[in-house]
Amino acid sequence: MPNLAWPAKSRRSPERAVLIKDSIIYPGGRGYPSGAVRDRLLLGDNLEIMAALMPEYEARVDLIYADPPFFTNRKFSARIGRGEDSRKPDQWALAEGYPDSWSNLDSYLDFLYQRLILMHQLLKPNGTLYLHLDWHANSYARLLLDEIFGAHRLLNEIVWAYHGPSPIRSAFNRKHDTILAYAKGEGHTFNADAVRQPYNPATIQAFKSSARAGFGKVPNLERGKVPEDWWYFPVVARLHSERTGYPTQKPESLLERIILASSNPGELVADFFCGSGTTASVAARLGRRFIACDSSFRAIHTTRGRLCSAQAEPFSIERQASAVFPPGSGASIALTVLPAAIHVNGSADLDYWEVDPAWDGVLFRSAAQAQRPSGSAQVPHELVIETGRKMCVRLVSPSGELLQKELDVQPVSDAADRL
Numbered sequence: 001m002p003n004l005a006w007p008a009k010s011r012r013s014p015e016r017a018v019l020i021k022d023s024i025i026y027p028g029g030r031g032y033p034s035g036a037v038r039d040r041l042l043l044g045d046n047l048e049i050m051a052a053l054m055p056e057y058e059a060r061v062d063l064i065y066a067d068p069p070f071f072t073n074r075k076f077s078a079r080i081g082r083g084e085d086s087r088k089p090d091q092w093a094l095a096e097g098y099p100d101s102w103s104n105l106d107s108y109l110d111f112l113y114q115r116l117i118l119m120h121q122l123l124k125p126n127g128t129l130y131l132h133l134d135w136h137a138n139s140y141a142r143l144l145l146d147e148i149f150g151a152h153r154l155l156n157e158i159v160w161a162y163h164g165p166s167p168i169r170s171a172f173n174r175k176h177d178t179i180l181a182y183a184k185g186e187g188h189t190f191n192a193d194a195v196r197q198p199y200n201p202a203t204i205q206a207f208k209s210s211a212r213a214g215f216g217k218v219p220n221l222e223r224g225k226v227p228e229d230w231w232y233f234p235v236v237a238r239l240h241s242e243r244t245g246y247p248t249q250k251p252e253s254l255l256e257r258i259i260l261a262s263s264n265p266g267e268l269v270a271d272f273f274c275g276s277g278t279t280a281s282v283a284a285r286l287g288r289r290f291i292a293c294d295s296s297f298r299a300i301h302t303t304r305g306r307l308c309s310a311q312a313e314p315f316s317i318e319r320q321a322s323a324v325f326p327p328g329s330g331a332s333i334a335l336t337v338l339p340a341a342i343h344v345n346g347s348a349d350l351d352y353w354e355v356d357p358a359w360d361g362v363l364f365r366s367a368a369q370a371q372r373p374s375g376s377a378q379v380p381h382e383l384v385i386e387t388g389r390k391m392c393v394r395l396v397s398p399s400g401e402l403l404q405k406e407l408d409v410q411p412v413s414d415a416a417d418r419l
Contacts, residue, residue: 001151004143006106011117017048018321023364023394025315025354027308029385032367033358037314039284041307042293043300044320046272049293050118057291061122062189062267065130065258065279067250068115069100071108071137076100076247098247098275098296108137113144115272120148122270126187128155128262131180132250138178145182155181155188159230160254164237181262189267194260196224231257246276246302255282263288277303284312297325298400305352308369328401335393337409341384344395350379352396357385359392359406366394 019042026032042049076098102108119129129149133141146154158179166173204221219225236242236249243249255278263269265287271279274292280303283290292303300317307315319325334345342355354366368383391407 016052039315044323063263067132123184125185149182249276281306325402328403351398356392357388
């Protein structure tokens with residue numbers, strides 16, 4: 001088989017990230033403060049983080065979905081406004097999303113190659129990788145995966161088709177992505193019955209009208225069929241109910257099919273380019289464990305919010321030692337503490353806030369969370385929670401700045417303490 005080559009190509013041993021556990025999130029307070037934590041959300045360079053995870057997770061991950069940069073040579077922005085008119089993009093409030101720009105193709109291929117090698121090592125002997133790209137680089141990635149996994153390990157070249165506007169005027173509109181599915185070894189999981197879909201009504205009618213419609217083969221029309229390797233799912237459009245504002249967000253229906261087909265309840269699903277958190281959110285809903293990682297605080301913040309909204313099981317947030325959360329001044333933030341609730345100043349411009357009512361000064365354990373609902377301009381300004389003597393509150397602004405306030409609260413009666 002041919003191999004793809006570039007001048008700097010080599011299999012390197014990356015440095016291992018030093019991981020710092022920043023917080024444990026108990027969505028809705030379930031399990032606080034000592035409930036079991038099985039899922040992990042990590043901030044940092046995924047190459048060094050995968051290297052750090054290797055001693056614990058090598059050959060132990062059941063399924064990896066990878067949605068890396070596509071080699072578009074664009075810089076993507078995230079929408080951070082709420083209640084805006086989606087038809088007027090010139091009025092949107094934007095923040096940095098993620099860059100997808102490269103000095104040349106060689107640098108992109110080296111970026112991808114080193115990470116695919118580690119993903120292969122993390123997979124179980126019967127694990128599966130789904131690599132999601134588009135026309136910019138999918139043909140190169142196919143050769144890289146053939147080299148790493150073996151060409152005979154290709155399961156599918158899946159086409160995800162969708163509709164949408166296009167600036168192209170001299171060719172057909174490019175409206176599909178390519179997802180390459182590879183098995184690491186024999187005995188990979190494929191749950192056909194979990195992803196069956198109804199036959200087309202025309203097919204059902206054809207079999208009703210003629211016994212010869214299937215050339216002697218009569219399908220189980222009630223059971224439905226296994227999908228073909230071309231899938232249609234709508235994109236997460238401007239008015240889509242799943243929309244988080246994070247760029248290039250993938251629909252939950254797409255990840256649901258992948259996770260149902262290639263993993264079982266209780267198994268471990270990983271996404272090292274987690275972006276808006278679709279993989280982690282769907283995995284949690286379907287009873288799978290997850291590891292999710294991204295180099296952008298915006299991605300970690302968006303994923304955390306989705307997991308909290310979905311009332312997921314408790315999960316940890318960890319960061320690479322060299323990765324820091326963006327600090328905020330918080331000069332205008334005021335809090336009011338009552339015995340069974342905490343209020344934030346109604347004029348505060350917030351995207352998310354959370355409370356640890358028994359702060360130990362080391363690990364933040366989030367027992368209550370509030371975030372701006374999709375389509376709303378305001379975050380709830382009250383959290384009902386039994387307040388303690390020593391508390392910690394974390395607040396995140398729409399631009400992604402993080403403020404942490406430690407509170408020494410004296411016993412209160414009918415009056416509130418203004419802090």
